[in-house]
Structures are given as structure tokens and as C-alpha cells.
Amino acid sequence: MTRFRFYTATTLDGFIADEHDSLDWLLDQPIDESGALNYTDFIGDIGALVMGATTYQWVLDHNESTGESWSYTQPTWVFTHRDLAPVTDDVRIVSGSPTDFRQELVDAAGKKDVWIVGGGDLAAQFAAAGMLDEVIVSIAPVTLGAGRPLFTKAYDLELREFDRNKAFLCARYDVVGPRPTR
Amino acid sequence: MTRFRFYTATTLDGFIADEHDSLDWLLDQPIDESGALNYTDFIGDIGALVMGATTYQWVLDHNESTGESWSYTQPTWVFTHRDLAPVTDDVRIVSGSPTDFRQELVDAAGKKDVWIVGGGDLAAQFAAAGMLDEVIVSIAPVTLGAGRPLFTKAYDLELREFDRNKAFLCARYDVVGPRPTR
Numbered sequence A, B: 001m002t003r004f005r006f007y008t009a010t011t012l013d014g015f016i017a018d019e020h021d022s023l024d025w026l027l028d029q030p031i032d033e034s035g036a037l038n039y040t041d042f043i044g045d046i047g048a049l050v051m052g053a054t055t056y057q058w059v060l061d062h063n064e065s066t067g068e069s070w071s072y073t074q075p076t077w078v079f080t081h082r083d084l085a086p087v088t089d090d091v092r093i094v095s096g097s098p099t100d101f102r103q104e105l106v107d108a109a110g111k112k113d114v115w116i117v118g119g120g121d122l123a124a125q126f127a128a129a130g131m132l133d134e135v136i137v138s139i140a141p142v143t144l145g146a147g148r149p150l151f152t153k154a155y156d157l158e159l160r161e162f163d164r165n166k167a168f169l170c171a172r173y174d175v176v177g178p179r180p181t182r
Helices: A039-044 A053-066 A098-109 A120-128 B039-044 B053-066 B098-109 B120-128
Strands: A004-011 A015-017 A046-052 A076-079 A091-094 A113-118 A134-140 A155-165 A168-178 B004-011 B015-017 B046-052 B076-079 B091-094 B113-118 B134-140 B155-165 B168-178
Touching: A004 A039, A004 A120, A039 A046, A046 A053, A046 A098, A046 A120, A053 A076, A053 A113, A076 A098, A098 A113, A113 A120, A120 A168, A155 B155, A155 B168, A168 B155, A168 B168, B004 B039, B004 B120, B039 B046, B046 B053, B046 B098, B046 B120, B053 B076, B053 B113, B076 B098, B098 B113, B113 B120, B120 B168
Parallel strands: A004 A113, A004 A134, A046 A076, A046 A113, A076 A091, B004 B113, B004 B134, B046 B076, B046 B113, B076 B091
Antiparallel strands: A004 A015, A134 A168, A155 A168, B004 B015, B134 B168, B155 B168
């Protein structure tokens, strides 16, 4: 069954980008690409991608600065209220709730899973819609003190797997459910 | 040589207390008191404590609600600009920079270490004063989305040790230094 998986790097203090949406703190960290919870294995299980506008724009800007082109082979849904252009035919710019797109995403993923790329608020919206099964984090040995949040809602998780990958502490969690409000 | 060590529980998204300074999310988590990076072993290495006013007040309130008395046998420095009363003779209410109290803390710790109990801003002030050697976190399988920050400055760390302790992912980091500003 298709799982919805939030796979991301984060700082120890829970930021997935700095206040300027930079990943400088991340990109200079050593990682073993065949090590624990590595991206290559992960992306092999993924049939569809979901991301927010800031993440999408970051990828486009990053590609522009490096001369790379859009590298994802999976169909991608960009959730946004902004007026953005799809960079390839495999990118759909959409607005609405995650639920509106559940069947479409599940169908697109086929026997594989859906990767919620980020940001943290979109991942939390998916969780609130009952569409988040896993949170997989690569925790960089960094604090930022401020930045873009890993997650924006109160949830209980369960630790399922962990290991070191070079500089990173990597962990996979099942999403248990929203924490009861006080 | 005396080390300055920030030992704390945190949520996966980097909060050490919720917005109401509650630890409800923490206190219902299973932990093995003789397991990885456990408190008993840690506190045995500690000769002096440092905490901020909010942490101090939390301990007092917690003790009042449970009927416990102040349990720390080590001398404790409470850094605050508030007008607080020391609960025992072993508590000193102080204001000023960490540097002003370095020698006093080192002398009090003797051959042992100084525990920076919290909060995250006080730990970051100690780091900025060059008085933070280690960050040791017990990461609860919880997100809060908002609350009291684990740390308030941008620092590089280095992962030295990690393991699971029941619900928690525990990790010990050396403090490398402040991250270069952009």
C-alpha cells in the first residue's frame, strides 16, 4: 500500500532551512550515499512527489545556479497559492487540501510511495489530512537558532529505525497521530 | 578538566517545553533509567548546576505539585534578571554573563562537570562565552510545532555517541563552534 513519507534533512534544533531558505548548513556535511537511510534507496521506493512552493522554488534556483535540469523522474505535485509555472510536463501546480489529491497521488505512485519533500508546514497539512505515515530525518550536527520549521503541528511518533550516516544521525519514525490538545 | 554540558530532553522538532512551559509531552515517555545516556550516570559526573529562571520556576512548581523537595545535592546557579528567592542555601540567584561566573563554577564543580540544565537561550549564552563543551539530547518521538527552543544560536556540533533508550533517540555532541555568519 502506498505510504506517504516525509523524508528530509533537519538541524538538531528542528530547522530544514535557514531564515533565508538556505541549505548552506546542510550541503557541506559529509554523507555516505550508500549508508544508513540513504537517498538512493529511498528514492527507489518513490512513485510520486509532493512539495510546497518554497521547496519547488529552491530546487529551480539551485538548478539554475548549478546548470542542472529538473532531475526527478516521478510526477510531482506542487501545492501552492502562488501563480507558478510547471518546469516540466511532470510537474503539476495545484492548490487545495491534500485530501483533494489523495486518489490522484496514490494512483500515480502505483505500488510505490509518495515523498513529501517539504516544507514542514505542508508535511503537517498532510498529517492533519491523515496522509502522513512516516517521518524520516537526517539530523545534521548543526543548530541554527532560527529558520524554517521541520514540522508545524503537535504529533506523536514512534521510533522505528536509526543509525549514523557520517555526520548525520538518521531516524525513521511512524506517525502515530496528533497529540491530544490540553 | 571541568566540562560544561547541556543535557536535556527535546522534541524531534527542537523544543524543550511547550508554549506553556509544560513537559507533558516528555513525562509520559518510557525511558530505561540505566539505559543509554541515562540521567543517573550523567548526574554522577556533575558537580555544579546552572539554570535559567524559567527552568528554576518549573522545578519549584513541579516540586510543589508533587510534594517533593529540592533534590539536587550540587550547588546551583540560577541566571536571571528576575527577583527570585533561593529555595535552599545551595541555590545562588545571579545575574551577569556566564564568564563572570566561570571560575566560581569550575571551582564548585571540582573534578566534576557543570550541567547547564536549560533553557536553550542560557545554553546558547554559555556557548557564546566559550563555556559549552557538550550537548546531550534525549529526543522524544514527538513534535510540538511551537514551544521553547532547544538552542538559540547557530553552532556546529560533532556527533560523538548515540543510541536508543526506549522511546528516545539519545545523542551526545561535542560543540565545535559558532557557524560563520553569511
